[in-house]
Amino acid sequence: MDALDLARWQFGITTVYHFLFVPITIGLGFLVAGLQTAWYRTNKDKYLRATKFYGKLFLINFAMGVVTGIVQEFQFGMNWSTYSRFVGDIFGAPLAIEGLLAFFMESTFLGAWIFGWDRLPRKTHLAMIWLAAIGTLLSAYFILAANSFMQHPVGYVFNPETGRAELTSIMAVLTQNTAVTAFLHTVTSSFQVAGAFVAGISAWLLVKGKSVDVARPTMKLGMITVLVSSVLVFITGDMQSRIMVQQQPMKMAAAEALYETTDSAEFSIFTVGTLDGAEPIFTVGIPKLLSFLSTGSADGTVEGINDLQAQYEEVYGPGDYKPVIPIAYWTFRLMIGLGALAGIFAAYALWVTRKGATPKGKWFTRLAIVMPLLPLIGMSMGWIFTEMARQPWIVFGLLQTSAAVSPGVSAAQVLTSLIVLTALYAGLAVIEVGLLLKAIKVGPPDKVDVPEDANSQNDRVLTFSY
Numbered sequence: 001m002d003a004l005d006l007a008r009w010q011f012g013i014t015t016v017y018h019f020l021f022v023p024i025t026i027g028l029g030f031l032v033a034g035l036q037t038a039w040y041r042t043n044k045d046k047y048l049r050a051t052k053f054y055g056k057l058f059l060i061n062f063a064m065g066v067v068t069g070i071v072q073e074f075q076f077g078m079n080w081s082t083y084s085r086f087v088g089d090i091f092g093a094p095l096a097i098e099g100l101l102a103f104f105m106e107s108t109f110l111g112a113w114i115f116g117w118d119r120l121p122r123k124t125h126l127a128m129i130w131l132a133a134i135g136t137l138l139s140a141y142f143i144l145a146a147n148s149f150m151q152h153p154v155g156y157v158f159n160p161e162t163g164r165a166e167l168t169s170i171m172a173v174l175t176q177n178t179a180v181t182a183f184l185h186t187v188t189s190s191f192q193v194a195g196a197f198v199a200g201i202s203a204w205l206l207v208k209g210k211s212v213d214v215a216r217p218t219m220k221l222g223m224i225t226v227l228v229s230s231v232l233v234f235i236t237g238d239m240q241s242r243i244m245v246q247q248q249p250m251k252m253a254a255a256e257a258l259y260e261t262t263d264s265a266e267f268s269i270f271t272v273g274t275l276d277g278a279e280p281i282f283t284v285g286i287p288k289l290l291s292f293l294s295t296g297s298a299d300g301t302v303e304g305i306n307d308l309q310a311q312y313e314e315v316y317g318p319g320d321y322k323p324v325i326p327i328a329y330w331t332f333r334l335m336i337g338l339g340a341l342a343g344i345f346a347a348y349a350l351w352v353t354r355k356g357a358t359p360k361g362k363w364f365t366r367l368a369i370v371m372p373l374l375p376l377i378g379m380s381m382g383w384i385f386t387e388m389a390r391q392p393w394i395v396f397g398l399l400q401t402s403a404a405v406s407p408g409v410s411a412a413q414v415l416t417s418l419i420v421l422t423a424l425y426a427g428l429a430v431i432e433v434g435l436l437l438k439a440i441k442v443g444p445p446d447k448v449d450v451p452e453d454a455n456s457q458n459d460r461v462l463t464f465s466y
Contacts, residue, residue, distance in 0.1 A: 021065030027194020029133035083404035106135035195225025200371030230343035338378030
């Protein structure tokens, strides 16, 4: 493989790995804040123990997300200098706001929450976790706004003398419909992931008979979160797909393996194509559903891969503008299918645990273990689809991926950094999983000293509550 292929592998491995922590952080921060709010309002010990338990898991995940996220910035400079130069003027603003405002807000208030259990008034301490959670939302928005420029460039002019895209309107970048819908879909998906995370762990604790008084309400909280977010994920996903059809029609055509422009297009459940991806051989689908999802009309016209390829050649010149069809097709289905399975299991778990019932059997335990992974893997598949189905563009219509790689970096150099970073991330994965499993096996604390509602305790030694 050449430097381009290796750089793409490195970016894919490190980015997908880092993204595993992002949705858990976004959703779990709000769930922990909700649990602490329940304790603040009711003063019930079970909610304080739940807050401490899931707060510890939240902090482990947050710390690992910070460590793995740092590598992303270095990758742009190491392997993608041409891309960095091209979009630097655009990306600089939202990413600077994310770092100086959102991440600073997250880290500052989270630090106050960690160390302020017995030093801050309860209401003030509760506000710290809510502000930290809100900071994760802001951070996600600014990053998604930058990514949305890659999907649909707006608010810029191209300077032919410098060969760069130059920012003309930061508001256009931050408020375009691509950014707004991507944010809504990502956040609702994050709540589905975090809800499944809490529900799966709580279900396991319930089956094992550990801290049942804590596990039962937190499992219900997690399952309800999964169910509600599953509905919102479907709604926001539909919004995003319709915008995608308008802005990147090739991406939707690849997602459906639709080769020819079709009226009343069916939604493909399963398709087998030729080895070169030129045409379908066998398809099972739902009549007219794709047209409805894409255009809002059951008789709407959906453009196919072959026709779009011809259009792109007229606009952008000769070249292959088709993404890897099997990857686009199957990641799209895994995204939808795994998220739907999480919602189905959540509904079933709520049913079998109604009226205080405790589920029994190895099968339920296994499902509880799998539960957190379903929407997490599904969301990762969604991001792989979002980025790979845009190929060959790194910035749609402006810059191709093949032209974005650093010209002075050799394949050997990229391979070396790829091996080092992959090994590093493998080590971090072992640490992350080990810490989480250790904390989960111990379970919620049997007893927690109730923090004093301190208004003035400046002489108290600063302690780490976890």
